[in-house]
Amino acid sequence: MFAASVSSSVRIPRGVWRSAARFGGGVALLLAIGIGAVFGVTYWLSTRAVFRSVNVAVTEQLVLLSERPPELLPFMIMSRLRHQPAVVTRVGLFSADGSLIVGNIERVPAGVRFDSRPRILRTPTAEGGVVRLDVAARVLADGRRLVVARNVEDLLVFRAALMRILLVSLAACVGLGMAAGTAYALRGQARLRRLGATAEHIMLGALGERLEVRRRPDAMDELCIVVNRILDRLERLVAAWKNAGENVAHDLRTPLTALRAQLERLRDGGRLEERDLQIVIGSLRAIDSIRALTTRLLRIAEIEHDGRRQAFADVDAAALLREIGGDFAPLAEDAGIALRVETEGPVVIQADRELLAEAVINLTENAIKYAGAGRTVVLETRRSRGRAVLAVADDGPGIAPADREQVFRRFYRARTAQGVPGSGLGLSLVASIAGHHGFEVHLRDNGPGCRVELVCKLREAAA
Amino acid sequence: MTRLLIVEDDAATAHELREGLGARGYDTAHAGSAEAARASIAESAWDALIVDRMLPAQDGLGFVRTLRERGDTVPVLFLTALGTVDDRIEGLRAGGDDYLVKPFALGELVARIEALLRRPAMGMRPLLRIGSVELDLIARTARRGERDLELLPREFQLLEYFMRREGLVVTPAMLLRDIWNYNFELRSNLVDVQLGRLRRKLDALGETRLITNVRGVGFVFRADT
Numbered sequence: 001m002f003a004a005s006v007s008s009s010v011r012i013p014r015g016v017w018r019s020a021a022r023f024g025g026g027v028a029l030l031l032a033i034g035i036g037a038v039f040g041v042t043y044w045l046s047t048r049a050v051f052r053s054v055n056v057a058v059t060e061q062l063v064l065l066s067e068r069p070p071e072l073l074p075f076m077i078m079s080r081l082r083h084q085p086a087v088v089t090r091v092g093l094f095s096a097d098g099s100l101i102v103g104n105i106e107r108v109p110a111g112v113r114f115d116s117r118p119r120i121l122r123t124p125t126a127e128g129g130v131v132r133l134d135v136a137a138r139v140l141a142d143g144r145r146l147v148v149a150r151n152v153e154d155l156l157v158f159r160a161a162l163m164r165i166l167l168v169s170l171a172a173c174v175g176l177g178m179a180a181g182t183a184y185a186l187r188g189q190a191r192l193r194r195l196g197a198t199a200e201h202i203m204l205g206a207l208g209e210r211l212e213v214r215r216r217p218d219a220m221d222e223l224c225i226v227v228n229r230i231l232d233r234l235e236r237l238v239a240a241w242k243n244a245g246e247n248v249a250h251d252l253r254t255p256l257t258a259l260r261a262q263l264e265r266l267r268d269g270g271r272l273e274e275r276d277l278q279i280v281i282g283s284l285r286a287i288d289s290i291r292a293l294t295t296r297l298l299r300i301a302e303i304e305h306d307g308r309r310q311a312f313a314d315v316d317a318a319a320l321l322r323e324i325g326g327d328f329a330p331l332a333e334d335a336g337i338a339l340r341v342e343t344e345g346p347v348v349i350q351a352d353r354e355l356l357a358e359a360v361i362n363l364t365e366n367a368i369k370y371a372g373a374g375r376t377v378v379l380e381t382r383r384s385r386g387r388a389v390l391a392v393a394d395d396g397p398g399i400a401p402a403d404r405e406q407v408f409r410r411f412y413r414a415r416t417a418q419g420v421p422g423s424g425l426g427l428s429l430v431a432s433i434a435g436h437h438g439f440e441v442h443l444r445d446n447g448p449g450c451r452v453e454l455v456c457k458l459r460e461a462a463a
Numbered sequence: 464m465t466r467l468l469i470v471e472d473d474a475a476t477a478h479e480l481r482e483g484l485g486a487r488g489y490d491t492a493h494a495g496s497a498e499a500a501r502a503s504i505a506e507s508a509w510d511a512l513i514v515d516r517m518l519p520a521q522d523g524l525g526f527v528r529t530l531r532e533r534g535d536t537v538p539v540l541f542l543t544a545l546g547t548v549d550d551r552i553e554g555l556r557a558g559g560d561d562y563l564v565k566p567f568a569l570g571e572l573v574a575r576i577e578a579l580l581r582r583p584a585m586g587m588r589p590l591l592r593i594g595s596v597e598l599d600l601i602a603r604t605a606r607r608g609e610r611d612l613e614l615l616p617r618e619f620q621l622l623e624y625f626m627r628r629e630g631l632v633v634t635p636a637m638l639l640r641d642i643w644n645y646n647f648e649l650r651s652n653l654v655d656v657q658l659g660r661l662r663r664k665l666d667a668l669g670e671t672r673l674i675t676n677v678r679g680v681g682f683v684f685r686a687d688t
Contacts, residue, residue, distance in 0.1 A: 250517045250544035254473045256566035257542075261479035264569050265486070287566055292648055295546045295564060299647065302547040327617065327643070331656045354548075358647050365651045426650070 020185035027181030028174045035173045039166045047159050054134050054150055055118040062116055062136045062148040065091070070142050074102040089150045090133070096143040105147055112147065114139045120152060132156055195224070207235045249298065253291075260287050296429060303355065303432045311352040314459055317390050318343035320357060321379045328364050336373030337394075339364075342380040347388045348459040351437055359433040362426045363392035363452050371396030371449065388458045393451035404443045427452075464490045465580065466508070470500040470523065471515040471542065480513070483569040489576075497526035504535070511538040511576055516545075516554065516562075524557040531558035538579035540572075551646060570680030574632040583627040593626050594686030596665075596673065607665060607673075617642070618661045625674055625684035634681035658682060 068076050077091050081104060092105030100106060109123045118136040125131050133149040140146055194212060201209050210231060211224040266272060267280045325341035332339035360379070367377040371394035380391040399407060408431040430452070434441045440455040467489050471477040477493040484491050494500035497518055503509070516523040527539050539561075541554040546564030554562045561575050591598040595608045603619055605612040614622065620642055625633060635654040639645045643653075658674065666672050671687040 246517070246545055253544040253565040254476055254515075258473065258475040258479045260566040261476070261483050261569055265479070265482060268486070284568075288568075291564065291566055295648060298545060298547050302549065326615075327653060327657065328651075330660050331651055331653055334656055354644065354646065357645065361645075361649065365649070368651070 016186070016189050020182045020189060021178075023185035024178045024180070024182030027184075028177035031177035032170060032174045035170055039170065043162060043166055047162070050155055050159075051134075051152075054152060054155065055136075058118040058134050058136045058148050058150050059116065061091070062138060062146060065148065066138055066140055066146055070140060070144075073140075073144075073146075077102050090148070092147040092149075094145040094147065096145070098145070101144065103147075105149060108137070108145060108147060109133065109135055109149070112137045114145060120156075191220075202231065207231065207238055245298075245301070249294070253294075256287055256290070260284065263287070300429050300432045303429075303436045311354070312350050313353065314348050315351045315353045315356060317347045317349050317351075317356070317388060318345065318381045320353070321360060321381055321390065324357065324360050324364060325379045328361075328368065332368050332377060335368055337368055337371055338376045339368070340376060340378045342378055342382075344382070347381045347383060347390075349388050349456050350459055351456075355433045355436065359430045359454065360390065360392065362430050366426055367392050367394040367396070367450070370394070375449070383458060384455075386458055388456050390454040390456075391451055393446045393449060395446060395449035398445060398448055398450040399443065401445075407443070408441070464488070465510045465576075466490045466492075467511055467513060467576065468492050468494060468500060468503055468509045469513045470494045470497070470518065470526070471513070472496065472518050473515070480569075480572075484573070487569070487573055497521040497523070500526060504530075504537075509537055511540065511579055513540050513542060513572070513576070514559070516541050516543040516550070524553060527559055528557045538576075540575055540579060542567075548646065568680065570632070570677070571634050571636065574634045574637065574681055577631055578628070578633075578637065581628075581631060585627065591623065591626055593629055593684075594673070594688045596622070596626065596687075598623055598626065607667075607670070610667065612664050614661070614664060617657060618664065621657065621661050622665070625682070629684050629686060632677050632681050632683050637681070 065073065065077065065080075074093060077093055081091060090103070090105050092103035092108070093101045094108055095101055098108050106126070109121050111121055112135055113119075114137045116136055116138045118134050120132055121135045122130050122132050123135075131151060132153050134152045135147060135149040137145060137147040191212075198209055198211055210228045213221045213224050213228070217225065263280050263284050267277065267284065272280065321343060322341050325339055329339045364377065364379065371377055375394055375396045377392070377394045380389075380393065382389050382391075407427045409428060431441055434454055437456065440453075442453040442455065444451040444453065465488075467484060469477050469480050469484075469491055471480070471493065472495055474495070477495070481491045481493060492503060494503050497520060500512070500514075512527075514523045514527060518526065523541060527541075530537070530539070539559045541559040541562040542565055543550050543554060543562055544565050551562055560579050563572060563575060589599065589601045591600060597606045598619070599605070600623070603616070605614050605619060605622060621638070624638070624642060636648075638654050638658075639647075639649065662672070662674055665674065673687060674682050674684050677683055
């Protein structure tokens with residue numbers, strides 16, 4: 001029942017099922033062995049005791065009667081049968097040729113042995129049925145045969161019933177053990193999976209989230225409590241660090257604002273000679289590039305450290321690339337580059353649209369900047385084995401294999417980029433945006449040229 | 464004369480802003496803290512506030528939030544040192560109308576303030592006509608005089624944006640934000656190239672140039688008749 005409710009709320013992978021079932025099977029087996037042992041011993045002890053007492057009673061009667069004086073025996077048998085029918089159910093005294101002298105056994109039961117030992121025999125009844133008797137017999141000194149028997153049909157029926165009960169309850173226990181064990185294992189694994197998912201969220205920047213702790217904590221919960229306490233601490237530290245960062249940015253940039261305004265006043269005052277004016281204009285440009293650079297760094301830091309996942313939504317990457325391609329085609333054309341967009345049908349992924357656009361624009365700007373006139377830049381989306389691939393490719397000089405690992409690092413500039421203005425932050429911004437989304441980034445040889453791929457999960461596949 | 468209150472704790476910056484804005488014909492005053500700003504607001508009316516996000520004691524966000532809670536709708540432009548996405552969103556949530564990342568060009572500041580003071584005419588009429596240019600907002604067609612303009616959707620969007628802000632300086636950052644929804648800086652001159660295309664279609668040989676450059680700041684659309 002529990003397992004059913006779990007399986008309806010979360011889809012459980014086959015592997016999880018298998019290991020949970022294995023655990024459940026183990027539990028059931030152990031339970032079966034335990035219960036089987038207890039029941040077996042109970043069965044064996046109780047039935048043995050009952051049958052032993054029957055045997056003892058039958059033997060006792062046989063011995064008792066055979067020790068009586070032979071001439072009194074018929075009389076004793078008759079009086080015993082009359083007065084104590086409960087003690088010895090049946091007695092028969094037969095002559096040497098097997099004819100009944102006295103008693104309530106019609107004839108000597110087939111297969112009886114005259115060794116005084118009780119054994120169970122199936123004997124036909126007068127009504128045509130079969131009854132099982134515990135029979136002991138002996139040959140008396142005068143050649144007559146004495147047979148003592150007790151009907152054990154009721155005891156045997158009872159023993160069979162006991163056996164049935166035992167088997168049924170054993171089967172029930174095995175079944176329940178199997179189900180309970182599987183459910184328990186599934187619950188444990190479901191909990192582990194939930195904890196894992198939360199931990200992954202936290203790792204991706206959702207520092208406000210906490211691991212679940214149940215009302216009655218077990219060892220695992222104690223561990224979670226400790227981790228949560230560490231997270232509290234971490235969150236406070238990150239907040240303090242962010243605050244400090246804001247203060248630093250404020251303290252650095254506010255004087256730059258005043259400086260920039262002063263320089264503008266100089267530029268617009270009309271009292272500068274041409275040479276000085278150029279210096280002032282150059283300084284203004286320098287301030288602006290410092291601002292662009294620090295803004296970019298702050299953005300990378302923000303993307304990497306903050307859980308801006310609330311902006312995630314379904315985005316059609318194909319439409320986004322077509323839009324960006326349309327916007328940048330004139331720009332590429334001015335640089336003597338043909339910009340093509342190759343998409344087929346919507347490619348829906350989970351993303352922060354603005355950040356994704358920023359990454360693709362960065363790659364597109366890079367491609368246009370480094371490919372060179374006469375080349376082609378292609379923006380492309382396709383589906384590949386349940387995944388979405390967004391690619392920006394060019395047939396320009398490309399990136400040397402030795403540089404490929406490095407170009408995603410901050411401020412690193414490839415050798416082929418020497419002499420072209422740039423900060424070396426473009427690809428590291430792309431990398432941090434990809435990391436924020438959990439996308440893979442591949443830098444490939446486009447033979448010739450460079451091809452950057454963002455590989456991510458298709459939305460349809462996840463739904 | 465337009466009256467601007469600058470709420471900024473750095474005296475040198477405030478001084479330079481006052482100088483620059485004064486030279487461009489604005490009447491400005493300076494408040495060094497949220498408290499001083501509240502006193503200035505109680506004393507007289509202001510056309511717009513320029514508020515530093517980081518102020519001693521109560522910060523800019525809190526100051527503007529309480530201002531809005533009191534029902535004051537004066538346009539507010541935040542000055543911020545961070546320029547991150549969260550920073551911008553927080554500023555807008557607190558009731559700011561626009562924000563500018565330090566350090567900025569005075570021209571950009573003036574353009575933003577003018578845009579705040581003269582909200583664009585967002586009429587519901589299907590036809591937008593300024594001078595010889597006519598936009599059919601439903602059919603998405605454009606004409607200049609007798610000439611049909613073959614505009615791409617983006618170019619149409621740009622032209623509509625400029626026409627609704629006739630006579631106002633529009634900066635590339637404003638266009639990126641409002642036309643492309645990009646709140647980040649580009650390394651390429653996307654705006655210049657796109658505007659270049661639009662202008663080539665808009666102005667035939669011998670016609671008045673409708674969208675002109677404002678040196679070092681941006682562009683402005685002016686009616687031709």
